[in-house]
Amino acid sequence: MSAGPHCLALIGAIPTGTSQTLARSALARGWRVLLLGRPQDGLRGAFDPAVEVLDIAPTHEALLAQLRHHAAGAPLLLANANDKYARQSAAAAATLGLPGPDPAAIEAVADKAAQKRRLREAGLPVGAAVEIPAGADAAARRAALAGLRYPVVVKPAEGISSLGVRRCADAEEALAQLALLAADFVGERRWSLSGTALVEEFLTGPEYCVELFDGRYVGALRKLKRHGEDFVERGYSAELDLAPALLDALAEAAERAAAAAGLGWGPLHLDVILVGERPHIIDINPRIAGSFICELVRDAYGFDLVEALLAKLQGQVLPAAPARRAPRAYARVDFLLEGDPEGWDCAAPQQLQLPGLRLRLGPQRIASRERRAYLYLTLEPA
Numbered sequence: 245m246s247a248g249p250h251c252l253a254l255i256g257a258i259p260t261g262t263s264q265t266l267a268r269s270a271l272a273r274g275w276r277v278l279l280l281g282r283p284q285d286g287l288r289g290a291f292d293p294a295v296e297v298l299d300i301a302p303t304h305e306a307l308l309a310q311l312r313h314h315a316a317g318a319p320l321l322l323a324n325a326n327d328k329y330a331r332q333s334a335a336a337a338a339t340l341g342l343p344g345p346d347p348a349a350i351e352a353v354a355d356k357a358a359q360k361r362r363l364r365e366a367g368l369p370v371g372a373a374v375e376i377p378a379g380a381d382a383a384a385r386r387a388a389l390a391g392l393r394y395p396v397v398v399k400p401a402e403g404i405s406s407l408g409v410r411r412c413a414d415a416e417e418a419l420a421q422l423a424l425l426a427a428d429f430v431g432e433r434r435w436s437l438s439g440t441a442l443v444e445e446f447l448t449g450p451e452y453c454v455e456l457f458d459g460r461y462v463g464a465l466r467k468l469k470r471h472g473e474d475f476v477e478r479g480y481s482a483e484l485d486l487a488p489a490l491l492d493a494l495a496e497a498a499e500r501a502a503a504a505a506g507l508g509w510g511p512l513h514l515d516v517i518l519v520g521e522r523p524h525i526i527d528i529n530p531r532i533a534g535s536f537i538c539e540l541v542r543d544a545y546g547f548d549l550v551e552a553l554l555a556k557l558q559g560q561v562l563p564a565a566p567a568r569r570a571p572r573a574y575a576r577v578d579f580l581l582e583g584d585p586e587g588w589d590c591a592a593p594q595q596l597q598l599p600g601l602r603l604r605l606g607p608q609r610i611a612s613r614e615r616r617a618y619l620y621l622t623l624e625p626a
Contacts, residue, residue, distance in 0.1 A: 251318040253278040256329025259290035321557040349506035366504035371445035378439025401440035408435025454498035459508035461495040463541035479578040482544035482571040497523035536577040544571035574623040582614040590617035
């Protein structure tokens, strides 16, 4: 692809973290940046003033016209950082002949019920799950839950991050959560995008996110969650507490899952739970990761997912994947949440830097994730 002042259109973004980093990095390359989403996504005012924020067009054809118009003749590149828009972004890139993931593969994994069936057919360990179709009445929901062992996890089959996901101790709790998701689907659709829900076996074990690029492992992080039923993110750490053989198993399971799903293009974010010594794939998310995960992978493993994505879009030579699977440096982020002690907060960014150590503290108000602020630490090896 020719060099020049490109126009990056980010179809689907989050008003924090990776989306902001992608926008800044593209601007630093001298590109124009468009952000396309819905008013409720909260994108306006959250990015550099040079970024153009647009309300996304309602149909595929209208979106293509919108992209062509606002690119104004500049070479166009497309990316996605929000699960809700993965289908639209991949379809638009394919129609316009631009680099991007296979739309058919994105379609197949966007529905987590279909995703689980595909992984199970490939021989990968996944937890047992029951699908509750959109429009099922209370009696049908209750019948579908018959015979399940509790606790279970109730979640949207198509959703965003961990929103609307809840651990339920018995059938009454599960039915209440299913009713909540059904009401959300016919209302604001903050959590449930298709109306279909999954009731999954609750797996016990440490949880990890595994990051791939072009189908290859580039890093893993231990996921920290708040105690409770709603899976609120507490943070992420490059301290994995894994023997080398288990880390190999984690990386290989993620790579097998990506291959089974036909997702070998660009960044991929997977959630995995280690049950005993067997990695179980929880979710495949066909997008670049958020919640500081890209920064953590860069600092701990030396692979910059943001720069790799921009380079791939532009047709440049990609950075090499890490030579080893274990992290080379310590990196960790902790989130300060609503419900934490009142003094655990931050009104303005602060930073402390010592030889080999860097500590950042900053505000990050995200009501849907009950987040107030973050604490980010890196420690380079001596």
